[in-house]
Amino acid sequence: MKNSLQTSPNTSASLTSTLLSLEHITTISHLKLLHALLLRRLHLLPASASHLLLARLLRFAAVSPAGDLRLAAALFSYHLPRHLSSNPHLAFFYNTLIRGYSKSPNPSLSFSLFNSMRSNAIPPDPYSFTFLLKARSRYPFPSSNPSDIHAQALKFGCLGSKPSHLHVHNALIHLYATFQSPEAARRVFHEIPAPDVVSWSGILTAYLKGKDVDAARKMFDEMPERDVVSWTAMISGYSRARRPLDALELFRLMPMPPDEVTMVGVVAACAALGDLEVGARVHRYVDERGFAWMVSLQNALLDMYAKCGCLTMARQVFDGMGTKSLISWNSMISAYATHGDVDSAIGLFNQMVGSDGARPDGVTLLVVLSACAHQGRVKEGQKVFEKMRRGDYSGVAVGIEHYGCMVDLLGRVGLLEEAYQLIQDMPIPSNDAVWGALLGACRIHGDVDMAEQAVKKLMELKPDEGGYYILLSSIYTAAGRTVDAAVVREIMKDKGAKKTPGCSSTSAAILAECSPMPC
Structure with missing residues (x-):
């Protein structure tokens, strides 16, 4: 790459062609190299070419999994007043960074940038609101109302019949679903000239999150087109609503092959039903379809066997997991504790503490203390509790619930003064x-x-x-x-x-x- 740049003719046309050919940025180091080259030759490029190159650099830094949002913000801040202010498509550069913030650990930064965009008199477009709505759904401010951003989208003409408006409608439905406002989501849905499968799935999700399973099923039955996402949402909704028979019946009627997420809902229904035979059949189906790689599905199987009282199979699933999450450890320890096998619960807890994988959290320690309380295991409980107070378990704080367990433990064995x-x-x-x-x-x-x-x-x-x-x-x-x-x-x-x-x-x-x- 370096040699080709050095030997290129020093003309605007050839330089533009060479830089534009470097379309696939793969690393931050690659991006910094191209940016340095661009800064040295910027005066040789026409404005359209420099804008295109900056757009590629910003998109990689802000959106790519291998990007760097801090670098993206620096690129944006440096070039905005110098080289981008005359760009008629300036909203694109704002939208790119807003999009990056919307997926970041701090999505509220999207709104700070949007406010800057408005203060600079840059009119937002439908893409601006699509990313802003996604950011709001990931960070639902308790003091704010979703209708505020809804009103902004209306004000700037980003809700209507244009194809790009459909994305805004769908993002709004998803936002109202996040806020558990199914009626508001339904009003948005009825304003869409031609709803697509995403629109229908969004309103279905809104009713399910609002815990109105019957209204969700009515909407599901009215859908002109149902994909695996729609079927999965409805099956999972029945499982969460403790209607396992409805979930399993819907699974039986499913006209297309399920995916791994579908099977999580099906296994959860088996757990709620407490039917070990049906659960075992579903487990065989999961293995035959090659779905066993999914950690959350393995956790669901473990939980199902535990709730059916089959600790042998629960432990077999646990031991067979290539990757164990914190939920995996907590579920297995809790299964032993719930069924009175305190020795196995404490033994597995000690194995967890000595492993290089997941660290115990407050739930893990609460389960262990509760198991000790129910079996009168004072010494083990006191040992765990004292280690917690010293911060030996990765600094997990001792909460009020942990003190409650210790009072219960001491009180059960008659140590009332100590409690x-x-x-x-x-x-x-x-x-x-x-x-x-x-x-x-x-x-x-x-x-x-x-x-x-x-x-x-x-x-x-x-x-x-x-x-x-x-x-x-x-x-x-x-x-x-x-x-x-x-x-x-x-x-x-x-x-x-x-x-x-x-x-x-x-x-x-x-x-x-x-x-x-x-x-």
Whole structure:
């Protein structure tokens, strides 16, 4: 490449031809070399050729997987006032960088650039809004309204019957779906002169994200053309809505071969159904189709076997995974813990800590602590908890839920004073779940004095929760203090407190009682 540039005639035409022939930029180093050459010869090029070359450089830096957004921003900032200000297609350069920001970890930068674009009197086009809407859907500002950017698109004439407007309509539908506003998405849909399969899939997704599965199915049945994405969305929607039979029936009717994402929804339906036989057949189908490479699909199979009570097959799937994600480790550890096999849960956790792969997170440690609590494994639980407090697990912070598990662990084995002191020494504010775990332990061990202290705190935190009054009343009754029990019930009645149904302890929410199915 270097020799060809050196031997090229020093004329505008030949230089333009040579530079334009270097169309395929492959690395940032390659880009910097071309940019340096362009800067040295820019005065020899006609404006149209220099603009085209700058467009290629900017597109690679901003959009390519091998690009560099910081370099793209530098290119844009340097050339905008010097060489691009006279370009009649200046919106293209803004759009390229907006597009890059829309896919970045900080998509809000797209809007900063859009504001700069407007302050420089550069009118946006449909592509500007397509990328802005995608950025907004990836970063839905809590204080903002999707209709704001919708109004901007209308103001600048980017919603209508032109082919380029269809992309804006579809991006708007997707944005409203992200904000779980299916009716707004439907209004946009009905404004499209000729909706395509992306439009139909978008409105379908809007209803599914809005948890209106029946409306989604009605839309699905009305679709003039349904692709694998549409079928997959509907199957997955049924699975998430805990309607596994509908999901499996729709899968049976699917007229085209499914893809890996489809099978994730199908496996999730089998898990919700708890049918090991059907799940095993689906597993064989996955293997026969060569879908087993997909980590999320393997995780779904692992979860399915665990929920069906077949830990042997769950572990077989786990061991056979070439790549294990954090979800893989957490699912397998949780499966052991849920089914009472604490030794295997702790053993796998220790294997995870000693591996070079995924690091444990707060969920991993919560599951391990909960397993120790349910089996009374005080030493193991304390060891894990102390390591957490020292930051030995990649600096995972000790959260309120971890303290709740430790209080539950200590309380279950009768170490009520230690549990109370742990709450008192917490560096973060306690909550009702932590004190509720202590109160539950007081009931188990009949410690009236400690129960009174716990309920006093709980009345401050949740005065309207009647379950704590009832629990204290039962503790008094068990201790033979029937008068005190009656007084507590009267206080509860006077305050208008009502018992809220559901679990009150953290560990109960994590490790629900189950009846494992035979494998």
